[in-house]
Amino acid sequence: MSTVPGGPVDRDTPAGAIHLARQRRAKPNGWWGMVLFLCSEVTIFGTMIATYFYLQFGVHHWPPRGISPEKVAYPSIATGVLLLTTFTMWLAARAAGAGARRTVLLMISLSLLIQGAFFGVQVALMSSDLSRFSPRSTAYGSIYYTLTGTHDAHVLVGCLLGLAVLWFVARRGLTDYWSTATRALALYWYVVNTMAVFVLLTTLSPSL
Numbered sequence: 001m002s003t004v005p006g007g008p009v010d011r012d013t014p015a016g017a018i019h020l021a022r023q024r025r026a027k028p029n030g031w032w033g034m035v036l037f038l039c040s041e042v043t044i045f046g047t048m049i050a051t052y053f054y055l056q057f058g059v060h061h062w063p064p065r066g067i068s069p070e071k072v073a074y075p076s077i078a079t080g081v082l083l084l085t086t087f088t089m090w091l092a093a094r095a096a097g098a099g100a101r102r103t104v105l106l107m108i109s110l111s112l113l114i115q116g117a118f119f120g121v122q123v124a125l126m127s128s129d130l131s132r133f134s135p136r137s138t139a140y141g142s143i144y145y146t147l148t149g150t151h152d153a154h155v156l157v158g159c160l161l162g163l164a165v166l167w168f169v170a171r172r173g174l175t176d177y178w179s180t181a182t183r184a185l186a187l188y189w190y191v192v193n194t195m196a197v198f199v200l201l202t203t204l205s206p207s208l
Helices: 014-023 029-057 073-098 101-130 139-172 176-207
Strands: 002-004 007-009
Touching: 029 139, 029 176, 073 101, 073 176, 101 139, 101 176, 139 176
Parallel strands: none
Antiparallel strands: 002 007
16 A cells, blocks of 8 residues: 555555556656666667777778678568567557556567567577677677677567566556556667667678
């Protein structure tokens, strides 16, 4: 129970969660916690992207001779499809604020299908890359796999978080806690999808 002007409100019911959301003057702590986490992750990606271009500017051939530049089509299409989840997760976050449990479940499920497919494509592309060059043989291989691998890891973590939120919303409903968790999950994907564009442009820059 939580006390607000007008009487106590049960935060474990959808109606209570909506009422608390409307009464808040600031974002909930769970949302801000995700913001702080994502700030550190953006810093990590920024450092890796800067390292990529720093290494590129120091050599005459990038990628090194014997390593063909990345193909543009497949990674671009995969990233474009992943970006669709920015919209579906926005709908999920909006539905969570309105207490629309079924819409939340539907939008998170749809997002997970797309995100899981993207992760599968990325694994296949990385397997193909590993057959062409090693992460240990050159500076290019090292930073390329570090950057793409870190991004893929964030996609996997996002999928696991999505599964957890989906499970608990299905079992416990849109309580105040899980409504906040849905919005925090959407924020996570907004940032990861934005980083996906920067990672794509960075890794494809020799081909563009």
